[in-house]
Amino acid sequence: MTDDRTLLLLDDDDVFASRMSKALSARGFEVTRAATAAEAIASARDDSPEYALVDLRLPDGHGLDVVAELHAIDQTTRIVVLTGYGAIATAVESLKRGATDYLTKPVDADQVAAALDKEGGSSGGAREFTVPSLARVEWEHIQRVMTECSGNVSQAARVLGLHRRSLQRKLSKYPVNR
Numbered sequence: 001m002t003d004d005r006t007l008l009l010l011d012d013d014d015v016f017a018s019r020m021s022k023a024l025s026a027r028g029f030e031v032t033r034a035a036t037a038a039e040a041i042a043s044a045r046d047d048s049p050e051y052a053l054v055d056l057r058l059p060d061g062h063g064l065d066v067v068a069e070l071h072a073i074d075q076t077t078r079i080v081v082l083t084g085y086g087a088i089a090t091a092v093e094s095l096k097r098g099a100t101d102y103l104t105k106p107v108d109a110d111q112v113a114a115a116l117d118k119e120g121g122s123s124g125g126a127r128e129f130t131v132p133s134l135a136r137v138e139w140e141h142i143q144r145v146m147t148e149c150s151g152n153v154s155q156a157a158r159v160l161g162l163h164r165r166s167l168q169r170k171l172s173k174y175p176v177n178r
């Protein structure tokens with residue numbers, strides 16, 4: 001059964017990749033990990049996986065290029081794009097390049113497994129894509145700015161045009177669901 005559940009997991013965050021790999025293995029996937037675009041493409045050329053989970057931000061390239069390459073290697077590979085910095089334009093572009101779904105972090109293994117197993121992604125019909133709420137987009141934008149400011153709340157507040165205390169209140173809330 002594991003032969004038809006091979007999964008290529010491409011993410012440069014070792015802690016996340018390790019945990020997700022263990023969780024997906026427990027759900028019946030035979031997981032091969034890669035930390036760079038080059039590793040992932042080489043692995044796929046060696047033995048094309050049935051499934052792929054691809055992070056967008058990589059140390060040696062962009063996940064969208066990997067999606068296109070994986071799709072070129074084997075059009076039947078079900079590719080799910082995963083990113084901490086979701087954007088509608090990126091989601092649309094990933095689907096155009098061959099991805100079957102697009103998820104934003106934080107995400108759990110059940111959500112990933114459901115996206116990987118979802119039927120109808122490559123049939124050419126209408127794809128189901130959920131547009132994130134405005135609150136979710138705001139939260140992701142704040143997280144991106146915080147990352148770019150190396151966690152400095154005062155600097156991030158200046159960049160965002162917010163009072164520092166207002167930003168701290170927003171940061172204390174949990175992420176908004178889609």
